[in-house]
Amino acid sequence: MRSIPHRHRWHRFVPVALLASSISLGLGVQTALADPVTQLVETLPDSVAALSRIPGAEGSPLSFVVVREETGDRLFIVSSNMASEVTEARTLSARITGLRSELDSYGLVAFVDLQTSGGEETTYELFLEGEDPSAHTFQPASN
Numbered sequence: 001m002r003s004i005p006h007r008h009r010w011h012r013f014v015p016v017a018l019l020a021s022s023i024s025l026g027l028g029v030q031t032a033l034a035d036p037v038t039q040l041v042e043t044l045p046d047s048v049a050a051l052s053r054i055p056g057a058e059g060s061p062l063s064f065v066v067v068r069e070e071t072g073d074r075l076f077i078v079s080s081n082m083a084s085e086v087t088e089a090r091t092l093s094a095r096i097t098g099l100r101s102e103l104d105s106y107g108l109v110a111f112v113d114l115q116t117s118g119g120e121e122t123t124y125e126l127f128l129e130g131e132d133p134s135a136h137t138f139q140p141a142s143n
Contacts, residue, residue: 036083037065040076045069053078057101060108061131066096075099075112077126077133084133086126093117101126111141 037053044051049068056062065083067074072093075086089096089112098113110126123141 036078036081040065040078040083054099056110057103057108060101060103062101062108062128062133064099064101064110066099068095072117075126077128077136079131079133082133084136086136086138088138089114089124097121112138 041051044067047070049070051068052066054064054066056064061080063078065076065078067076072090073096075089075096076083077086092114094114094116096112097115099110101108101110103109107127107129110128112124112126113121114124115121125137125139125141127137129135
């Protein structure tokens with residue numbers, strides 16, 4: 001039996017370590033166990049193909065996590081202590097192709113670009129008042 005050099009065994013753990021360290025960046029003195037994204041990652045199924053964390057608008061404590069699955073993408077809003085799924089986005093079974101956000105006089109507004117399995121592109125608006133990720137409105141963008 002051929003032995004694997006010591007340096008190669010650790011090579012496969014580097015991507016996991018990098019993901020874990022990037023998830024906890026920007027959270028001050030909180031531990032990784034208290035990070036809502038770390039807790040979210042632990043609950044995701046093995047079928048997840050990719051995960052991206054997108055910062056919210058400048059000056060906002062909120063951020064977003066896009067989880068790529070086989071049938072579509074899931075969108076989560078993340079505060080300093082919780083992650084809340086935008087279930088309306090999940091029911092669309094679409095790919096999130098872009099997300100940008102800004103602060104306005106009412107709170108945070110995010111524009112979510114989607115592409116359906118049929119190739120149709122559309123934009124939805126996500127409105128958040130305050131810093132509670134579960135208190136949101138998700139609807140087709142209005143002109």
